[in-house]
Amino acid sequence: MAARADGASAPFLPRIARVRSRRRETHDTWSLALDAAGMAGEPGQFNMLYAFGIGEIPVSVSSDAAATGPLVHTIRAVGAVSEALAALRPGAALGLRGPFGTTWPLAEAAGGDLVIVAGGLGLAPLRGAIRRALAERGRYGRIAVLYGTRSPADILYRSEVERWRRLDVEVAVTVDHADQRWHGNVGVVTKLIGRAGFAAAHATAFVCGPEIMMRFTASALEAAGIAPARIHLSLERNMKCAVGQCGRCQFGGSLICRDGAVMRYDRVRPLLTIREL
Amino acid sequence: MAEREAEHSDDAAVINRAGVAALLQALVDSGHHLVGPTVRDGAIIYTDITGLTDLPQGWTDRQAGGSYRLERRGDAALFGYAATPQSWKRFLHLPTVRLWRAERTDDGFAISEAPEPARKIALIAARACDLQAIAIQDRVLQGGRYPDPGYAARRRDIFVVAVNCGSAGGTCFCVSMQTGPRVRSGFDLALTELIDGDRHEFLVEVGSPGGAALLAQLPRRRAGGDDVAAAAAVVARTAAAMGRAMPRPADVPALLRRNLEHPRWEAVADRCLSCANCTMVCPTCFCTSVEDTISLDGRTAERVQRWDSCFTMDFSHVHGGSVRASPRSRYRQWMTHKLSTWWEQFGTSGCVGCGRCITWCPVGIDITEEVAAIAASDGAGGARGTP
Ligand SMILES: Cc1cc2nc3c(=O)[nH]c(=O)nc-3n(C[C@H](O)[C@H](O)[C@H](O)COP(=O)(O)OP(=O)(O)OC[C@H]3O[C@@H](n4cnc5c(N)ncnc54)[C@H](O)[C@@H]3O)c2cc1C
Ligand code: SF4
Ligand code: SF4
Numbered sequence: 001m002a003a004r005a006d007g008a009s010a011p012f013l014p015r016i017a018r019v020r021s022r023r024r025e026t027h028d029t030w031s032l033a034l035d036a037a038g039m040a041g042e043p044g045q046f047n048m049l050y051a052f053g054i055g056e057i058p059v060s061v062s063s064d065a066a067a068t069g070p071l072v073h074t075i076r077a078v079g080a081v082s083e084a085l086a087a088l089r090p091g092a093a094l095g096l097r098g099p100f101g102t103t104w105p106l107a108e109a110a111g112g113d114l115v116i117v118a119g120g121l122g123l124a125p126l127r128g129a130i131r132r133a134l135a136e137r138g139r140y141g142r143i144a145v146l147y148g149t150r151s152p153a154d155i156l157y158r159s160e161v162e163r164w165r166r167l168d169v170e171v172a173v174t175v176d177h178a179d180q181r182w183h184g185n186v187g188v189v190t191k192l193i194g195r196a197g198f199a200a201a202h203a204t205a206f207v208c209g210p211e212i213m214m215r216f217t218a219s220a221l222e223a224a225g226i227a228p229a230r231i232h233l234s235l236e237r238n239m240k241c242a243v244g245q246c247g248r249c250q251f252g253g254s255l256i257c258r259d260g261a262v263m264r265y266d267r268v269r270p271l272l273t274i275r276e277l
Numbered sequence: 278m279a280e281r282e283a284e285h286s287d288d289a290a291v292i293n294r295a296g297v298a299a300l301l302q303a304l305v306d307s308g309h310h311l312v313g314p315t316v317r318d319g320a321i322i323y324t325d326i327t328g329l330t331d332l333p334q335g336w337t338d339r340q341a342g343g344s345y346r347l348e349r350r351g352d353a354a355l356f357g358y359a360a361t362p363q364s365w366k367r368f369l370h371l372p373t374v375r376l377w378r379a380e381r382t383d384d385g386f387a388i389s390e391a392p393e394p395a396r397k398i399a400l401i402a403a404r405a406c407d408l409q410a411i412a413i414q415d416r417v418l419q420g421g422r423y424p425d426p427g428y429a430a431r432r433r434d435i436f437v438v439a440v441n442c443g444s445a446g447g448t449c450f451c452v453s454m455q456t457g458p459r460v461r462s463g464f465d466l467a468l469t470e471l472i473d474g475d476r477h478e479f480l481v482e483v484g485s486p487g488g489a490a491l492l493a494q495l496p497r498r499r500a501g502g503d504d505v506a507a508a509a510a511v512v513a514r515t516a517a518a519m520g521r522a523m524p525r526p527a528d529v530p531a532l533l534r535r536n537l538e539h540p541r542w543e544a545v546a547d548r549c550l551s552c553a554n555c556t557m558v559c560p561t562c563f564c565t566s567v568e569d570t571i572s573l574d575g576r577t578a579e580r581v582q583r584w585d586s587c588f589t590m591d592f593s594h595v596h597g598g599s600v601r602a603s604p605r606s607r608y609r610q611w612m613t614h615k616l617s618t619w620w621e622q623f624g625t626s627g628c629v630g631c632g633r634c635i636t637w638c639p640v641g642i643d644i645t646e647e648v649a650a651i652a653a654s655d656g657a658g659g660a661r662g663t664p
Contacts, residue, residue, distance in 0.1 A: 011423035012376045012580075014388055052379060052386050053571030053578035078596045093385025238594050240567050243423035246585070247564030248592060250614065253621025258421070274537050276606030 011243045014050045014095030015039065019088045020070050025156050028077050029121065030086040031062065033070040034096070040065040041099030043106070043128030044234065044262040048242050049073065050095030051084035058239045059085075060125035060261075061099060064132045074124040074156065100242045102262040104129040104206050105232060112202030113141040115226070117217050119148050119189055119209020123156045125234050125261075126208050134167050141203075144170040144196040148189030148213070151175050152182045170196060189213065190220040200225030206262075208234040215272045218265045228266035235260050235268070252277060288483045289500035290492055291471075297355065297479060298329040299495050300438065300466070304399040307491075309436055312368055313401030314361060319347055321358050323365060326401065333358060340447040340520075340632065342641030353477060356402050356470050359446025360631045364560030365400055365407055369431050370414055372584050376567070379578040386578075392427060399436040403464065405457030406449075406629040408439060410560030412463055416623045417563050436487065439464035443472075443511050445518040448632030450645055453522040456629045458515040460484075466492060469508035480508040523630060524649045532651060533617040537609065538658040541650045546605035548640050553586035555634035555642075556611065561627050564592070587611050612644060 017036035024030055041047055041061035050056040063072035077086040088094060106129060114133055118126050133140055145164060149155055152175055165171045172192045174185035185192065189209070205221045207214050214233045221231050235256050240246040242257045249256035252271045254263065271277055292300070301311060305328070313326045314333050321333045332355045339346045340359060350357050379388045403411075411432075418428040442449075442458035451457030460467050465488030469480040480500055483489045523529065556562040566585035571578040585592060587610050593600035601607045619627030628644070635643045 010390065010426065012425075012582075013390055014377075016385060016388065018385070050569075052381070053569060053575070055569045056567070056580075091384075095379070095388060236595060237600065238592065240565065244421050245418055245423075245425060245563065246566065247587070247614075248566075248585075250610070250618065250622070253618040255622055276601050276603060277537070277610075 011097070012241070014048070014056070014097045016093050017071075017096040019090050019092045019094065021090055022088065025074060026154050029074060029156065030077070031072055031074045032085070032088060033072050034094075036071045036096055039096055039098065040071050042103040043132055044104035044125065045099040045101045046125075046242075046261060047071075047073065047096050047098030047100070048239075049075075049085055050097075051081055051088070052093070052095075054084045055081040056095065056097075056240075057081045057085070058100075058242060058257075060234075062124045062127045064128045064135065066132055067135060072127075074121070074127070076121050097242065100257055102260055104262055105204070106132055108230075109133075109204035109206075110139040111141075112204055113198040114143045115146070115193075115196065115198050115203050115205040115221065116144065117146045117189060117193070117205065117207045117209070117221070119213035119217075120150065120154065121156070122207075122209035122213075122234070123147055123149075126206060127157060127160075129206055130164065130169075134164070134169070137168060142170065142198050143168070144172070144198055146172050146174075146189055146192040146196060148174045148176070148192070148209070151177045152179055172196065188216070190216050193217070193220045193224055203230065205231045206234075207231065211236070211272070218269070218272075222265070228269060229264055231265035232262050233265055233268065234262050288489060288492075289505065290481045290495075290497040291500050291504050292479050292481055292495055292497045294329070294355070294477060296481075296495050296497055297468075300491070301328045301401065303491055303494050304436060304438075308397055309399035310396050311401055312365075312398050314356070314358070316347065320345060320362050321347065322363060323361050323368070323400075329355075332356075332402075337444065338446065340636045342448065342635050342643050343638055344641075345636050352472050354443065354470055354472055356440045356468070357443055359442065359444060359449055360404070360406065360633050360636070362558060362633070362637060364410060364558070364631070364633065365403060366410070366414065366560050366562075368398060368400075369411065369435070370418060370428055370563060370584075371431075374427055374582050376580045376582050381576045392430070395427075395430040395434065397434045397436075398431075399438060401438050402440045402468075403437055403460075404440060404442055404631075405460040406451045406454075406631040407560060408437065408460055408463040409456040409629045410631070413561045413623070413625055413627065413629070414563055416625060420623070436491075437464040437466075437484075439467040439484070441467060441469040441508065441512050442515045443470050445515045445520060446632055446636070447520040448635040448643075449519055449630065450521040450523050450632060451630040452516050452519045453524075453526055454626065454628060454630035455526075459512045464488070469511050471504070471507050471511065473507070478504075480504050521632065521635070521643070521645050523628075523645050524652055526626075528652075529648055530617040530620050532648070532655060533613045536651050536655065536658070537613070539651050539654070540658045541647065541654075542605045542609045544650075545608050545642060545647055546603065548642055549604050549608045550639060551588045551604050551607060552639060553588040554637045554639065556586040556588060557584065558633040558637045559615075560631060560633070561615075561629065562586075566591070587614070612647060615644070616648065
């Protein structure tokens with residue numbers, strides 16, 4: 001049987017991709033640009049990346065499939081697999097399955113303001129969406145990128161974030177712990193929401209970060225007037241198969257690999273307050 | 278195998294013990310591996326069998342919360358027992374399966390599938406709840422966008438000889454779940470064992486063209502009205518003797534959705550050992566993990582998929598710890614999945630009422646009793662969760 005493009009006939013079988021280039025983002029985070037022959041993924045989706053003999057993990061797409069240029073994944077080295085992947089050199093082979101999951105609903109957001117809120121590594125899954133929005137800048141009203149991170153040294157895509165400022169985007173960055181050279185905001189990312197300029201009635205929000213940050217952010221966005229159905233979060237759970245069969249990514253009645261990772265706030269809100277779900 | 282519903286129809290026949298022996302032999306002759314019930318190590322288990330003499334003739338089981346015992350029957354019934362410790366799951370959704378192998382090459386590595394050839398198997402004496410459980414696993418493992426090719430291959434060629442239950446187990450509750458004791462679909466031939474004094478016969482109903490063709494080869498007689506009535510009486514007697522019931526099953530999904538913070542979860546967690554027995558014996562539990570290994574010389578690697586359980590800490594591990602660190606949250610995950618969220622995920626219940634989880638729980642936790650306790654104080658602890 002010929003393999004369908006999305007791997008539906010051999011869903012567990014990775015295909016081989018190769019590292020084209022590698023770039024250090026922070027002390028523990030690297031971006032890999034991949035040669036992945038036709039395998040890409042829309043902003044919001046993720047791929048399963050396999051390091052030979054070590055294991056496989058879900059990693060979000062950080063590039064914009066509509067632009068020319070390679071598939072990019074940004075990986076924080078936190079454990080065995082992510083360390084092995086982040087250490088891959090140009091030319092090295094890795095396994096790739098995907099893309100899986102839902103996308104950031106950019107089409108729905110068109111015509112109104114776009115508010116993007118990222119916490120820490122949460123900027124990685126949003127980068128493709130920001131790039132797409134900038135490529136079609138005229139389709140949106142105001143675009144705000146609100147980004148909170150641990151310290152100035154943890155700012156991802158530093159020069160690119162600066163470039164966004166020059167492309168008619170309101171960029172605000174805040175850190176938990178400032179150093180001597182930091183003159184910007186200090187504190188949680190929700191504090192930036194009140195100061196951002198957007199017309200809530202027609203705004204759409206994309207939020208990604210630690211679950212607790214997303215809970216507070218979504219509720220602050222709602223308080224600021226954005227309808228819960230227009231607030232989108234990217235959720236995270238342990239994941240082994242990515243095709244709805246290992247049962248690990250359950251979040252109540254949803255399978256995050258299939259019904260997410262990007263999900264509507266109004267649908268998941270009641271579950272976000274349940275501990276250990 | 279056809280999905281058509283069986284009626285006590287014209288093509289029903291009656292066979293005797295010799296007919297059952299002939300049926301098993303005919304399946305072997307047509308290239309099937311027989312998998313069926315036999316007595317081993319103090320239990321009736323499903324395993325490879327060779328023919329009639331392997332069947333658990335004259336045996337039954339006595340099941341209760343946390344207990345299972347074999348006993349002699351006063352007759353020579355071949356199928357006079359209830360749910361087996363393990364279900365058919367281990368023949369279709371294998372406990373361990375190698376997904377692929379990878380080999381180092383000059384410029385990286387290559388991955389190849391190494392599928393194990395699917396055996397053509399005949400399931401002997403599958404019960405109504407068993408067949409419903411297979412239908413549920415079909416939905417999960419091959420009903421979505423990415424069917425599991427290994428499962429689909431093993432599943433495709435099975436021949437099913439079903440049995441309508443002649444006695445209810447002490448922990449069964451299929452009647453309340455509307456899954457039994459009479460088989461309705463998903464079989465090729467269905468037997469009802471008729472024992473009365475010296476009489477020992479089997480009503481055979483046909484569920485597929487393949488079943489009809491096989492039946493035509495057996496020594497048999499056409500079923501009469503009393504044979505059909507006798508079979509109906511067997512099923513009715515079993516239904517009436519059911520040990521347990523799920524309270525108001527149609528209301529359970531919503532009941533659990535609004536009681537995610539009910540104090541009963543804490544109470545059950547005090548008893549639950551997180552041993553995972555319930556998930557291993559459950560015929561619908563499908564969760565798996567994968568293991569990646571590498572050879573000593575570093576040249577070959579492989580990935581193996583194994584059954585896993587939501588009762589382990591590793592199951593919900595994300596960087597920084599387990600999402601479900603407390604036994605309370607793990608039991609809640611298991612039970613709400615079976616009875617509530619499974620509907621949202623796959624459009625069906627995840628429980629067929631076979632009672633295995635009750636029998637094989639070392640401390641006798643009873644899913645029907647837990648539901649009843651929550652229903653009795655609906656909303657205690659604040660009705661949190663999705664309405
Ligand atoms: C939809 C999705 C998108 C993600 N996108 C990114 C990304 O763009 N960049 C990035 O650096 N990380 C991302 N992650 C998190 C990343 O998958 C984990 O950091 C990674 O699995 C850790 O694996 P490890 O073996 O290095 O660490 P360990 O902590 O040793 O993990 C062991 C195993 O647990 C599981 N696991 C651990 N943490 C997670 C987690 N957070 N989510 C899911 N499974 C986990 C994996 O199966 C992993 O192999 C994403 C996770 C999900 C679910
Ligand atoms: S939850 Fe218990 S009773 Fe229901 S199908 Fe699973 S083992 Fe059987
Ligand atoms: S409910 Fe019973 S069988 Fe299931 S994990 Fe707890 S102690 Fe084990």
